[in-house]
Amino acid sequence: MLKYALLGFLNYRSLNGYELKQIMESSTKNFWHADLSQIYKALKSLEAEGCVVSSLEHQSERPDRRNYEITEVGQQALHNWLASPLTTTSRMKEELLLKVFFSGQLNPETILTQLRLQRDLHQQQLAHYSGQTVEDVEQNASSLEAPALDKILWESTRRAGILYEKMYITWLEETIASIESHGAGES
Amino acid sequence: MLKYALLGFLNYRSLNGYELKQIMESSTKNFWHADLSQIYKALKSLEAEGCVVSSLEHQSERPDRRNYEITEVGQQALHNWLASPLTTTSRMKEELLLKVFFSGQLNPETILTQLRLQRDLHQQQLAHYSGQTVEDVEQNASSLEAPALDKILWESTRRAGILYEKMYITWLEETIASIESHGAGES
DNA sequence: TTTGCATATATGCATTTGCCTATATAATAT
DNA sequence: ATATTATATAGGCAAATGCATATATGCAAA
Numbered sequence: 001m002l003k004y005a006l007l008g009f010l011n012y013r014s015l016n017g018y019e020l021k022q023i024m025e026s027s028t029k030n031f032w033h034a035d036l037s038q039i040y041k042a043l044k045s046l047e048a049e050g051c052v053v054s055s056l057e058h059q060s061e062r063p064d065r066r067n068y069e070i071t072e073v074g075q076q077a078l079h080n081w082l083a084s085p086l087t088t089t090s091r092m093k094e095e096l097l098l099k100v101f102f103s104g105q106l107n108p109e110t111i112l113t114q115l116r117l118q119r120d121l122h123q124q125q126l127a128h129y130s131g132q133t134v135e136d137v138e139q140n141a142s143s144l145e146a147p148a149l150d151k152i153l154w155e156s157t158r159r160a161g162i163l164y165e166k167m168y169i170t171w172l173e174e175t176i177a178s179i180e181s182h183g184a185g186e187s
Numbered sequence: 188m189l190k191y192a193l194l195g196f197l198n199y200r201s202l203n204g205y206e207l208k209q210i211m212e213s214s215t216k217n218f219w220h221a222d223l224s225q226i227y228k229a230l231k232s233l234e235a236e237g238c239v240v241s242s243l244e245h246q247s248e249r250p251d252r253r254n255y256e257i258t259e260v261g262q263q264a265l266h267n268w269l270a271s272p273l274t275t276t277s278r279m280k281e282e283l284l285l286k287v288f289f290s291g292q293l294n295p296e297t298i299l300t301q302l303r304l305q306r307d308l309h310q311q312q313l314a315h316y317s318g319q320t321v322e323d324v325e326q327n328a329s330s331l332e333a334p335a336l337d338k339i340l341w342e343s344t345r346r347a348g349i350l351y352e353k354m355y356i357t358w359l360e361e362t363i364a365s366i367e368s369h370g371a372g373e374s
Numbered sequence: 375t376t377t378g379c380a381t382a383t384a385t386g387c388a389t390t391t392g393c394c395t396a397t398a399t400a401a402t403a404t
Numbered sequence: 405a406t407a408t409t410a411t412a413t414a415g416g417c418a419a420a421t422g423c424a425t426a427t428a429t430g431c432a433a434a
Contacts, residue, residue, distance in 0.1 A: 203413090204414095205410095224416095231414090
């Protein structure tokens with residue numbers, strides 16, 4: 001999947017691994033992330049498959065960098081992926097929910113502390129997303145030349161992050177309240 | 188992480204791999220899932236670590252089965268995990284959002300079709316979760332003996348699934364509408 | 375002055391994951 | 405009669421993932 005993300009960005013313009021990491025950090029971070037080393041590996045693998053071509057660019061003041069360009073094979077692969085519909089919903093893995101599920105045997109305060117911490121973290125994240133605009137994404141994405149529809153879609157993914165955080169906070173507050181009232185009933 | 192899920196269930200009572208899979212399907216499926224083969228591997232690994240002990244039970248009419256029991260070491264590991272707070276929020280991977288992000292270069296109908304399909308799938312899932320009660324979870328979880336707090340927490344994880352599906356559907360409908368109105372403006 | 379940070383790429387390794395296949399038996403459905 | 409499903413365990417393998425480490429340079433901060 002990471003490969004398609006990389007092809008997606010390279011389809012706008014040529015980029016190196018380091019830039020790709022930075023762009024992902026500022027745009028797809030909320031729904032897709034990757035380690036730098038993972039990106040380099042994926043780029044190598046993409047080149048072996050003929051989806052991209054690279055050229056080493058010598059820099060006098062900075063380390064050499066390898067520029068990646070998408071090929072027709074790569075564009076075809078990208079389009080095939082984009083066009084093939086997902087026939088199932090994605091299955092998530094949420095460690096917090098797993099812990100909540102098994103926290104009944106512990107002191108309620110143990111899980112309450114953790115839920116409150118998560119609530120604070122998610123509130124920070126919400127504040128961060130809310131303060132971000134499409135222009136920011138665009139700028140951080142190194143001014144990828146994007147038509148009008150792209151901007152609508154980018155804004156939509158940003159909106160997904162906001163809705164997700166709001167929902168998460170709602171759930172955390174509900175859960176905290178229900179555990180607290182249970183504890184109150186016990187004492 | 189899967190290991191802790193298994194320990195969490197085994198802390199209620201002894202179970203075999205097949206049962207663990209079934210229980211997870213009916214309880215933690217929405218936020219944690221695992222392949223059967225993954226479960227067997229994890230159980231072996233847990234036994235090697237001394238977290239569980241197994242005993243082969245011969246059955247005349249069915250294949251032999253290996254019963255797993257949690258040890259004190261395992262209980263300690265479980266408690267340590269439950270007690271150690273998550274200091275970051277979980278990072279998700281959502282293929283659909285990735286596709287949406289890069290779908291600007293395609294015909295809008297291509298992504299619209301996919302979004303509508305996902306909306307239908309999520310609506311089905313919501314209907315499924317909504318029709319489920321804690322009693323169902325409990326029953327499917329092979330009547331794990333659970334104190335009052337456990338039930339509150341289980342209900343809370345079920346509620347998380349419902350909120351998530353509702354949010355997802357809201358986002359899908361918003362996104363579909365915004366792409367449609369963009370297309371209308373174009374023509 | 376030295377520490378750390380930003381730029382830039384790469385390797386190594388252990389673990390996790392997903393998916394497929396094999397084996398065995400009994401009951402059920404077509 | 406035959407095929408599928410449910411019960412039950414397990415091995416194999418490729419890919420993805422995460423994390424640490426190595427290397428190299430210039431610049432800014434402490």
